[in-house]
Amino acid sequence: MSARIILGIESSCDETSAALVSIHGEELRVLSCGTASQDDLHREYRGVVPEIASRAHLDRIIPVIRRACAEGGVALKHLDGVAAGHRPGLIGSLLVGTSTAKAIAWSRNLPFVGVDHVIAHLVACVLDQPPLVWPAVGLVASGGHTSLFRMESPLGAQLIGATIDDAAGEAFDKGASILNLGYPGGARLDALAEVGDASGIDLPLTRLKGLDFSFSGVKTALALAVTGPHATRPAADFATAYRAVVIGQVVRTLERALEQCKAPSCLIGGGVASNLLLRREASRICEARGVALRIAPHRWCTDNAAMIAGAGALRIAAGERDGWDLAAHPLSLLARGARGPQGRRQ
Numbered sequence: 001m002s003a004r005i006i007l008g009i010e011s012s013c014d015e016t017s018a019a020l021v022s023i024h025g026e027e028l029r030v031l032s033c034g035t036a037s038q039d040d041l042h043r044e045y046r047g048v049v050p051e052i053a054s055r056a057h058l059d060r061i062i063p064v065i066r067r068a069c070a071e072g073g074v075a076l077k078h079l080d081g082v083a084a085g086h087r088p089g090l091i092g093s094l095l096v097g098t099s100t101a102k103a104i105a106w107s108r109n110l111p112f113v114g115v116d117h118v119i120a121h122l123v124a125c126v127l128d129q130p131p132l133v134w135p136a137v138g139l140v141a142s143g144g145h146t147s148l149f150r151m152e153s154p155l156g157a158q159l160i161g162a163t164i165d166d167a168a169g170e171a172f173d174k175g176a177s178i179l180n181l182g183y184p185g186g187a188r189l190d191a192l193a194e195v196g197d198a199s200g201i202d203l204p205l206t207r208l209k210g211l212d213f214s215f216s217g218v219k220t221a222l223a224l225a226v227t228g229p230h231a232t233r234p235a236a237d238f239a240t241a242y243r244a245v246v247i248g249q250v251v252r253t254l255e256r257a258l259e260q261c262k263a264p265s266c267l268i269g270g271g272v273a274s275n276l277l278l279r280r281e282a283s284r285i286c287e288a289r290g291v292a293l294r295i296a297p298h299r300w301c302t303d304n305a306a307m308i309a310g311a312g313a314l315r316i317a318a319g320e321r322d323g324w325d326l327a328a329h330p331l332s333l334l335a336r337g338a339r340g341p342q343g344r345r346q
């Protein structure tokens with residue numbers, strides 16, 4: 001069996017990205033990935049403005065596809081399929097990538113598949129890696145999601161826990177905003193937290209029963225703490241205290257999922273998987289249990305098309321296809337209460 005080459009397109013939020021991945025058996029290899037960030041366009045608003053995002057995707061989508069093809073040394077005529085992240089995300093942004101992918105696939109008579117962006121964040125953990133022993137516990141911690149899955153295969157994920165309010169990445173961005181660290185703030189807060197001293201700054205660790213998460217309370221606690229008795233302490237000290245409770249909750253809940261699922265492997269993806277404390281703590285708890293840990297490498301943590309191409313390649317190799325009428329959708333199929341194409345409730 002020869003390798004097949006799949007083009008993946010990501011445009012769910014504020015990153016325009018295109019990538020080529022080859023699939024041979026279960027092995028996924030990234031041939032190229034080009035990403036154009038929109039951080040500069042949204043900075044003054046301290047958050048992503050949907051209308052600005054979708055218009056910027058329109059300007060950038062063709063150049064990033066050209067870049068991915070040039071870097072991978074693969075012309076469009078040599079592709080074996082096209083995948084797009086078609087849910088969840090900002091609807092106008094999703095439409096740009098989904099429509100472009102359909103147009104390329106239709107004009108070249110290639111298979112087209114839509115990919116759920118949340119699942120793609122987990123597929124990011126198996127790109128360019130040797131095979132894994134299944135089942136696995138999967139954790140996606142990003143700007144829009146904090147969800148736990150039991151996974152029987154890279155695409156076979158069942159939701160077992162999720163945030164009931166903010167996502168972990170959102171908590172980092174809001175914390176960074178409270179500490180005036182600029183936009184986007186998650187990575188900056190993380191870097192600052194490495195050098196701070198949290199002693200004496202007492203933020204509460206949110207403790208939910210089961211496998212759900214909640215991050216809205218700790219954000220309020222930080223907002224109160226910075227104006228309290230420790231107000232003159234450096235921002236780094238607050239960053240260290242805040243990161244410890246946000247990641248503390250993620251790690252405690254992940255530990256519980258590992259206990260419950262007794263799975264031999266653990267996958268962690270999404271923007272927050274870049275977090276240095278999360279990476280250290282996840283290694284510690286997995287090592288203690290003899291669980292094989294795959295955290296996405298830093299370059300595949302934040303939004304990218306390599307993970308979309310990888311998930312699409314797995315679907316296409318399994319003989320799956322989507323129709324030209326596949327719609328973009330704001331919610332993940334794996335979100336609690338989401339409706340699938342047949343109106344099925346999760």
Ligand code: KG4
Pocket residue numbers: 013141142143144145168169170172173184185186187188190270271272274275276301302303
């Ligand atoms: O996965 P992603 O690129 O987009 C979504 O699908 O939401 O995740 C972006 C999120 C942002 O909230 C960003 O602040 C957060 O990931 N992030 C981090 C770090 N790097 C990015 N949060 C904590 N520590 C980091 N090092």
Ligand code: ZN
Pocket residue numbers: 117121142143270271302303
């Ligand atoms: Zn994402």
